[in-house]
Amino acid sequence: MLYFLQNFEIIPFIAFLVVAVLAFAYHEFGHAIVADRLxxxxxxxxxxxxxxxxxxxxxxxxxxxxxxxxxxAVTPINPSQLRGNPRTSHAVVAIAGPASNFIMAVLFAIPLRLTLGGYGILISDMPSWLAQFLFVFLNIGVRLNLFLIAFNLLPIPPLDGFWVLRGILPVDLAYRLDGLRQYGTMIFIVVIFLLPYIGISVFPAMNEFATVMYNLLVNWSPL
Structure with a gap:
């Protein structure tokens, strides 16, 4: 996924930064607009x-x-101001971020399908460096947004998945889950940064999710 960051290449690196800015920003915009509507x-x-x-x-x-x-990136919200059931409303705000990333993945996938379909529908008349950038940009745009969906839906505080899980669990289990919030940063560091060193990692599953969804969005054909 981030191979090109370890093996530096300028065009993929620039494409990654541009996509990351858009993916992070509109993920947070999803939270913001839904919280505002609620x-x-x-x-x-x-x-x-x-x-x-x-x-x-x-x-x-x-x-x-x-x-x-x-x-x-972080969007400031006040769950106590959300209309309706506080837990479920907060869960709706939380899921809006990954939903925004899915919309972005689809928007990147559409021109990428056209490009791959004939490798030239969009880029045949472009300079080679621009064509390469566009192709890499679209490809990373799909993959990074799909990866962010999987990452953010991990049920670890303070990630979105924690608030979604808290919103759909029965009340008694949800309040038990609240006890983990004070340890959220520690749990996050252990799961994301430490466990992979002993061979326990969530990243293969997230990459598999991103790959399956990428193939559905970009490569799948009903014919």
Missing amino acids: GDMTPRRYGRITLNPFPHLSLMGMVMLVIFGFGW
Whole structure:
């Protein structure tokens, strides 16, 4: 997935950064717009109800992305201001981020299918460097957004999957789950960074999900 970050190549690296900015920003925009529609004005007060990607980004998260290939962004919300059941409303806000990434994956996949279909429908008259950039850009656009869906749906606080799981569990189990929140950062570090060193990793499953979905969006044909 991030092979080109370990084996530096300028065109894939630039394409990755552009896609990552869009993927992170519109993931957060998904959270912001749904929270706003459900009555929480916090994202609006922070200027997050905008398609401009930059207000959604974290400077430190982007610096970490450039250096280590791992970044983040955060949307401020106040779950107590959401209409309806607080748990389920928060879950709806949480799932909106991965849903936004799925929409983006589809939007990248459509021109990529056209490009792969004849490898020239979109890029035949372009300079070779631009054609290469576009092809890599679209390919990374699909793969990264699909990977972010799998990553963010891990049921680990503070990832979206935790809030989705909390929203669909029975009340008693949901409140038991709340006990994990205080250990969220520690659990996250252990699962994402430490367990892979002893051969226990969630990344193969996430990559498999991204690969299967990529093939469905880009390569699958009903004929």
